[in-house]
Amino acid sequence: xxxxxxxxxxxxxxxxxxxxxxxxxxxxxxxxxxxxxxxxxxxxxxxxxxxxxxxxxxxxxxxxxxxxxxxxxxxxxxxxxxxxxxxxxxxxxxxxxxxxxxxxxxxxxxxxxxxxxxxxxxxxxxxxxxxxxxxxxxxxxxxxxxxxxxxxxxxxxxxxxxxxxxxxxxxxxxxxxxxxxxxxxxxxxxxxxxxxxxxxxxxxxxxxxxxxxxxxxxxxxxxxxxxxxxxxxxxxxxxxxxxxxxxxxxxxxxxxxxxxxxxxxxxxxxxxxxxxxxxxxxxxxxxxxxxxxxxxxxxxxxxxxxxxxxxxxxxxxxxxxxxxxxxxxxxxxxxxxxxxxxxxxxxxxxxxx
Numbered sequence: 001x002x003x004x005x006x007x008x009x010x011x012x013x014x015x016x017x018x019x020x021x022x023x024x025x026x027x028x029x030x031x032x033x034x035x036x037x038x039x040x041x042x043x044x045x046x047x048x049x050x051x052x053x054x055x056x057x058x059x060x061x062x063x064x065x066x067x068x069x070x071x072x073x074x075x076x077x078x079x080x081x082x083x084x085x086x087x088x089x090x091x092x093x094x095x096x097x098x099x100x101x102x103x104x105x106x107x108x109x110x111x112x113x114x115x116x117x118x119x120x121x122x123x124x125x126x127x128x129x130x131x132x133x134x135x136x137x138x139x140x141x142x143x144x145x146x147x148x149x150x151x152x153x154x155x156x157x158x159x160x161x162x163x164x165x166x167x168x169x170x171x172x173x174x175x176x177x178x179x180x181x182x183x184x185x186x187x188x189x190x191x192x193x194x195x196x197x198x199x200x201x202x203x204x205x206x207x208x209x210x211x212x213x214x215x216x217x218x219x220x221x222x223x224x225x226x227x228x229x230x231x232x233x234x235x236x237x238x239x240x241x242x243x244x245x246x247x248x249x250x251x252x253x254x255x256x257x258x259x260x261x262x263x264x265x266x267x268x269x270x271x272x273x274x275x276x277x278x279x280x281x282x283x284x285x286x287x288x289x290x291x292x293x294x295x296x297x298x299x300x301x302x303x304x305x306x307x308x309x310x311x312x313x314x315x316x317x318x319x320x321x322x323x324x325x326x327x328x329x330x331x332x333x334x335x336x337x338x339x340x341x342x343x344x345x346x347x348x349x350x351x352x353x
Contacts, residue, residue, distance in 0.1 A: 002033055002035070002167075002168050003033070003035040003036075003037070003138055003139075003167050003168070004029050004033050004035065004036045004037070004167070004168045004169070004170065004203070005036075005037045005038075005039070005134065005135055005138050005167055005168075005169055006022070006026060006037075006038055006039075006169060006170045007038065007039035007040070007041040007044075007081065007134060008022060008023070008038075008039075008040065008041060008062065008066070009040075009041045009042075009044050009045050009062075010040050010041070010042055010045055010055065010058040010059040010061075010062040010063075011045070011058055011062065011222050012057070012058045012061045012062060012222070013061050013062070013064075013065045013232050013233060013234045013314065014062065014065050014066075014069075014232070014233055015220055015221075015222055015230045015231060015232050015233065016210055016220060016230070016231040016232075016233065016271065016303065017209070017210035017219060017220035017221075017230075018233075019069060019233050020207045020210055020271070020274040020275065021207055021209065021210060022170065023065075023066060023069045023070075023071070024069070024207075024274075025170050025203075025207075026038055026066075026069075026071055026076075026170065027069060027070035027071060029170060029203070030071065030072060030075040030076045031075070033168075036075065036076035036077070037076065037077045037079070037138055037335060037338075038066070038071060038076055038077070038078050038079075039078075039079055039080070039081045039134065039335075040059055040062055040063060040066075040078075040079070040080045040081060040328065041081045041134070042055065042059055042080055042081055042082050043081050043082050043087065043088065043130065044081070044127055044130065044131070045058070046123060047112070047121065047123045047124045047127050048112070048124075059080065059328075060318070060321055060324045060325070061314075061318065063078070063317075063324045063327065063328060064314050064317035064318045064324055065233060065234070065310075065314050066078065067313075067317055067324075067327070068233075068310045068311075068313035068314045068317060069233070069310055073327050073330070073331060077331045077334045077335050077338075078327060078328065078331045079328055079329075079331030079332040079334070079335045080328040080329075080331075080332060081134070083328065083329065083332035083335075084137075084332055084335050084336055084339055086137055086336070086339045086340065086343040087130065087133055087134055087137060087339075088130070088133075089343065090133040090136065090137050090343060090346065091126075091129050091130040091132075091133035093133075093346065093350060094129050094132055094133050094136070094185050094189070095126055095129045097185060097188050097189060097192070098126075098129050098181075098185060098188075100125075102181070102184075103125050103126065103128060103129070104125070106128060106177060106178070106181070107177065108128075108177075108178070109124065109125055112124055113125075128178045128181050128182075129181075129185070131178050131181075131182065132178075132181060132182035132185045132186075135167055135169055135179075135182050135200050136167070136182065136185070136186055136189075136197050136200070137339050137342060137343065138167060138335075138338055138339060138342070139167045139186070139197050139198055139200065139342070167198065167200040167201070168200070168201050168202075168203050169182075169200050169201070169202055169203065170202075170203040176202060176204075179200065179202050182200055183199045183200060186198070186199050186200065187199060193349040193350060194349065196345070196346070196349060207270070207274045208259075208270040208274070210267070210270065210271060210274075211263065211267040212224055212226070212229040212230065213228060213229050213230070213231070213243055213244065213246070213247040213248065213267070214226045214228055214229035214246070214247070214248055215229065215248065216248060216263035216264045216266075216267045217263065228242065228243050228246045229243075230243075231243050231244075231303065233307050233310050233311065233314070234307075234310075234311050234314050235307070235311075236311075237304045237308075240300050240303055240304050240307070241297070241300045241304075243300075244268075244296045244297070244299055244300035244303070245296055245297070245300070247264065247267075247268060247296055248264045249262075249264040249265050249268070249292045249296075250262055250264055250265065250292075252265075252292075253291035253292055253293075254291070254292075255268075255269065255284065255287040255288075255290055255291075255292060255295045256269075256284070257269045257280050257284060265292055265295075268292075268295065268296065268299050269283055269284065269287075271299055271303070272287075272298070272299045272302055275299075275302050275303055275306050276302055
């Protein structure tokens with residue numbers, strides 16, 4: 001049986017790139033698998049400085065947005081990472097199997113360390129190990145049987161049978177190297193302590209990476225200093241129209257798709273296709289005869305229609321903080337039920353008990 005795990009950092013209300021690249025896919029995956037876990041990665045958020053009050057608010061705002069986008073706690077476990085302490089405990093064990101040079105080569109370390117004046121913290125360096133722990137912690141399920149049966153990925157301990165689940169992880173292109181690290185760590189653990197972890201597999205998003213509306217050479221980001229570069233799922237219709245009207249394109253008026261030669265227009269086409277569910281070819285066919293100025297408004301209107309009900313639902317959910325907290329706490333209790341027996345076996349394997 002496949003188990004799906006993914007997480008998102010609590011940066012407040014997600015932007016268009018988060019929605020199209022991850023959350024929209026999450027909603028689809030919860031309908032396709034009976035074992036799905038989604039986590040608000042509050043421990044990861046500490047790798048970049050945060051005021052406690054801001055972090056608390058961002059956790060609830062992110063939760064409200066995820067629920068408003070269609071994530072259903074009845075179909076998945078939605079929980080806050082720090083409420084399941086096994087994540088951090090397993091990260092320590094896995095960190096002791098991971099060499100520092102491998103972490104120093106990761107592109108995110110180089111980029112974020114530079115942004116912190118080359119004074120990156122230990123947490124910033126090792127957070128990919130915590131990501132590996134996030135994934136592998138749910139990579140097994142302990143069951144007891146009256147007799148021992150042998151089939152597939154099953155290992156044995158007397159009459160206890162550990163049915164290993166193949167964990168699938170939805171990731172964007174920029175996170176593939178971190179999943180590869182998790183795969184290597186799992187294999188290293190298996191070599192040292194015996195076969196226990198299946199190697200996690202990636203589920204790559206089919207959506208093209210959404211780029212900044214002001215600089216199509218970089219991806220859309222909430223930290224972008226240009227306010228017109230990023231569209232939030234909670235933006236008003238007027239804000240969305242303004243941002244798309246100011247989107248950088250080029251001097252050719254025809255709508256075409258050529259990410260290398262025409263990155264700005266191609267980014268709009270990618271957004272239009274992803275938000276409507278159409279193919280690139282279908283979008284181009286519908287847009288024949290439009291100049292880029294008019295096409296920007298077509299894309300803006302598609303985004304407005306998609307986000308209008310989400311925006312309204314976010315406002316409702318934000319008014320009920322106790323509900324949001326309960327959703328995360330209930331999800332954490334269920335996640336613990338899955339994590340605890342797996343982590344106890346890991347403790348036994350490494351010699352803690």
